[in-house]
Amino acid sequence: MAKSNFTSVNRKAEIVSAAIEVFAEVGYYRATTAQVAQRANISQPYVFKFFSTKELLLLGALEASWSRVIQSFRQVIEQTSPDLLEATLIQEYENIQAMHHNEILLQMQAQTIQEEAIRQSMRNGFKEVREMVLAAFQEAGVDKAEERTMLFLARGLLCNVAVALSMPELMKR
Amino acid sequence: MAKSNFTSVNRKAEIVSAAIEVFAEVGYYRATTAQVAQRANISQPYVFKFFSTKELLLLGALEASWSRVIQSFRQVIEQTSPDLLEATLIQEYENIQAMHHNEILLQMQAQTIQEEAIRQSMRNGFKEVREMVLAAFQEAGVDKAEERTMLFLARGLLCNVAVALSMPELMKR
DNA sequence: TGGCTTTGTTATTGATCAATCACTATCTTT
DNA sequence: AAAGATAGTGATTGATCAATAACAAAGCCA
Numbered sequence: 001m002a003k004s005n006f007t008s009v010n011r012k013a014e015i016v017s018a019a020i021e022v023f024a025e026v027g028y029y030r031a032t033t034a035q036v037a038q039r040a041n042i043s044q045p046y047v048f049k050f051f052s053t054k055e056l057l058l059l060g061a062l063e064a065s066w067s068r069v070i071q072s073f074r075q076v077i078e079q080t081s082p083d084l085l086e087a088t089l090i091q092e093y094e095n096i097q098a099m100h101h102n103e104i105l106l107q108m109q110a111q112t113i114q115e116e117a118i119r120q121s122m123r124n125g126f127k128e129v130r131e132m133v134l135a136a137f138q139e140a141g142v143d144k145a146e147e148r149t150m151l152f153l154a155r156g157l158l159c160n161v162a163v164a165l166s167m168p169e170l171m172k173r
Numbered sequence: 174m175a176k177s178n179f180t181s182v183n184r185k186a187e188i189v190s191a192a193i194e195v196f197a198e199v200g201y202y203r204a205t206t207a208q209v210a211q212r213a214n215i216s217q218p219y220v221f222k223f224f225s226t227k228e229l230l231l232l233g234a235l236e237a238s239w240s241r242v243i244q245s246f247r248q249v250i251e252q253t254s255p256d257l258l259e260a261t262l263i264q265e266y267e268n269i270q271a272m273h274h275n276e277i278l279l280q281m282q283a284q285t286i287q288e289e290a291i292r293q294s295m296r297n298g299f300k301e302v303r304e305m306v307l308a309a310f311q312e313a314g315v316d317k318a319e320e321r322t323m324l325f326l327a328r329g330l331l332c333n334v335a336v337a338l339s340m341p342e343l344m345k346r
Numbered sequence: 347t348g349g350c351t352t353t354g355t356t357a358t359t360g361a362t363c364a365a366t367c368a369c370t371a372t373c374t375t376t
Numbered sequence: 377a378a379a380g381a382t383a384g385t386g387a388t389t390g391a392t393c394a395a396t397a398a399c400a401a402a403g404c405c406a
Contacts, residue, residue, distance in 0.1 A: 011353090027286065029202035032393060043355055048395065109285045111334055112278055113200065123338050130343065147346035154327035161284055161330060165296050170303065173320035184383090205363060216385050221365065 012050050012060075015040045019061045024102035028058055028109055059121055062110055065103035066125035072096060073132055082140035086152065089133065093156055097163055108160055129153070185223050185233075188213050192234045197275035201231055201282055232294055235283055238276035239298035245269060246305055255313035259325065262306065266329055270336055281333055302326070 018039035022031045033054055037044040051057035072092050080088045097104055110122050133152055137145040155171075162170040191212035195204045206227055210217040224230035245265050253261045270277055283295050306325055310318035328344075335343040 008352090025287065027202055029200055033395085034393075044393095045356085045395075045397095046354060049354085052395090054394065105285055109282075111337055112281045114198065119338060123340060126334070126338065126340060126343060144346075150331065150344060150346050151324065151327070153343060154324070154331035157330040157334060158323065158327035161299070164284055165292060165299065167296055167299060170299060170326060171323060173317075173323050181383090206365085207363075217363095218365080218367090218386085219384060222384085225365090227364065 008050075011042075013064075015042070015047060015050055015057070016060045016064050019057050020065065020102050020106055023058065023061060023109070024105040028106075028113070033057075055115060055117065058110070058113075059117060061106055062118070062121045062125070065100070065107055066121075066128070068100060068103060069093075069096060069125075070128055070132065073129065077132065077136040082142075085136060085140045086142070086148070089136075089152065090155070094159065097159060101163065104160055105164060108164060126153075181223075184215075186237075188215070188220060188223055188230070189233045189237050192230050193238065193275050193279055196231065196234060196282070197278040201279075201286070206230075228288060228290065231283070231286075232290060234279055235291070235294045235298070238273070238280055239294075239301070241273060241276060242266075242269060242298075243301055243305065246302065250305065250309040255315075258309060258313045259315070259321070262309075262325065263328070267332065270332060274336065277333055278337060281337060299326075 015036065019031075019036045022035045022039055025031075026035070033047050034044040036057070037047050040047075047057065051060060072095075073089060076088050076092050077085070107122070107125070110118055113119070130149060130153060134145055134149040137148055142148050158170055162168055188209065192204075192209045195208045195212055198204075199208070206220050207217040209230070210220050213220075220230065224233060245268075246262060249261050249265050250258070280295070280298070283291055286292070303322060303326060307318055307322040310321055315321050331343055335341055
C-alpha cells in the first residue's frame with residue numbers, strides 16, 4: 001500500500017507526537033528510541049520503519065512544531081485587523097506555549113544542536129516566522145516594522161525561558 | 174595540602190574550561206568525560222577527583238559562565254554614566270558573546286535541562302542578572318525600568334539565538 | 347487456496363560511557 | 377631516609393542504546 005495510506009500516516013504522526021513528548025521531557029540526546037516507542041505503544045525497532053535514524057525523527061518532530069506556529073500565525077494574520085495584529089499574535093503565541101509546551105521546549109533544545117540538518121531546520125523555521133511577521137507588520141502599516149519584528153521575536157524567546165524555568169517575573173513590565 | 178592550594182585551584186579551573194568547550198561543541202549529554210579530560214590534558218578518571226559526577230561538572234561550568242556575565246555587568250554599572258548605561262551593557266554583552274561564545278551556548282543548553290540542580294542554577298543566574306540590571310536602570314532614572322529590563326533580557330536571548338544559528342538578520346532593526 | 351504485501355515483533359549486537367578500583371610516582375616534612 | 381600525603385594513571389565494568397536481522401501474523405486479491 002502506498003505511503004499515503006491512512007494507517008501509515010497516523011502511525012507516523014503518533015510517533016512524532018510521542019517523540020516530541022519524550023524529547024522535551026528528558027532531552028533529545030538522553031531520550032531513547034525505546035522510550036519513544038513505549039509512548040507510542042509500539043515496539044522499539046518499529047520506530048525505524050518510519051524514521052531510519054533518531055536524527056530524522058528529531059527532524060520530523062521539529063517540522064511538526066514549526067508547522068504549528070507558522071499555521072497559527074498565518075491564520076491570525078489573515079483574520080485580524082491591523083490595530084490588533086501584534087497583540088493577537090502575542091496572545092496566540094502564549095496560547096501555543098500553554099497548549100503545546102513540549103513543542104516549544106523541543107525548539108529551545110534544538111537551538112543549540114550542532115548537527116547541520118537540525119541547524120538548517122531551525123533556520124528555516126525562524127526565517128519563515130520572521131518574514132511572515134515582518135510582512136504582516138508592514139502590511140498593517142506598523143511604524144519601524146523591522147524593529148517591532150525583532151522585539152516580537154525577542155519577547156517570544158524570553159517567554160520561552162520564563163516558562164521553561166518557571167520564572168514568570170522575567171516577563172514583568 | 175589544602176584545597177586552596179594553587180595547583181588544585183588551577184586544575185579545577187582548567188577542567189571547567191575544558192568542559193565548557195566540549196559541552197558547548199557537542200552538547201552536554203553527548204559529551205563524554207573522556208573528551209573533557211583530553212581537552213584538559215589529564216586522564217579521564219582524574220576528572221572525578223575534582224567533580225564526583227558529570228552533573229557537578231556541568232554545575233561548575235554554569236557557575237563560571239554566569240560569573241563572567243555578572244561580574245562584567247557589575248563593572249559596567251559601576252563605571253558608566255546613567256545616559257550610556259543601557260547601550261554600554263548591550264555592548265558588553267555582545268563582547269562576551271564574541272569572546273566567550275561557548276559559555277553562552279552552554280547557558281542556552283541549560284535552559285532546557287530538567288535536572289533540578291541545573292534549573293536552580295539557571296534561575297539564580299537569570300534572577301541575579303535581572304535584579305542587577307533593574308536596580309541599575311532605576312538608579313539611573315530610566316523610565317519604565319521594569320519594561321526596559323525585560324526588553325534588555327529579551328534582546329539578549331535573541332542575540333544568543335542569532336549567533337548560535339548564524340542568523341544575524343534576526344537582530345535587524 | 348496460496349502467494350504477496352503490509353504491519354508488526356523478539357532477539358541480538360557492537361559501541362559507548364560514567365564511574366570505580368587498584369596502583370604508581372612525586373613531593374613534603376621531620 | 378623514611379613515612380605520609382598529594383597528584384596522577386591504566387584497566388575494567390556494568391549499564392545503556394541505536395540499529396539490524398530474522399521471523400510471524402494478518403489482510404488482500406487473483
